[in-house]
Amino acid sequence: MLWVKMIHILAMTSWMAGIFYLPRIFVHYVEGKEAGQDVARLQIMGRKLYGFMSIMALFTLGFGLWLWLGYGFSGGWLHAKLTFVGLLIGYHFWCRHYLKKMQNDVLDRSGRYFRLFNELPLLIFVPILIFVVVKPF
Numbered sequence: 001m002l003w004v005k006m007i008h009i010l011a012m013t014s015w016m017a018g019i020f021y022l023p024r025i026f027v028h029y030v031e032g033k034e035a036g037q038d039v040a041r042l043q044i045m046g047r048k049l050y051g052f053m054s055i056m057a058l059f060t061l062g063f064g065l066w067l068w069l070g071y072g073f074s075g076g077w078l079h080a081k082l083t084f085v086g087l088l089i090g091y092h093f094w095c096r097h098y099l100k101k102m103q104n105d106v107l108d109r110s111g112r113y114f115r116l117f118n119e120l121p122l123l124i125f126v127p128i129l130i131f132v133v134v135k136p137f
Helices: 002-034 040-071 076-103 111-117 120-133
Strands: none
Touching: 002 040, 002 076, 002 111, 002 120, 040 076, 076 120
């Protein structure tokens, strides 16, 4: 089970790297477009990054399910963690929405908006870490 846990953590780390970086691509896209720069490369980067992070999300969820089946579903901390994991999945799909807009050249939010948008996954991820490490209940 330790190997399963290790792969789960590795996939989760990779997924989170994408979750944190994709909104930065949105920032650079919006600000570059406003400055009249060529932003086509950012569209390609965003599409490829989303594909990678989606695969890592599936690995994270799959190995997390394996851990759940191996260790059981006990403790309030796990219920709370899964609530925040659900929020993270929602954020992942929210990024997909903005990615599609970027692919169609209609990303209509400001760089400041996407800088703030980039902070949301941290507000979701920190409680997950607290629930997993501290297990407060």
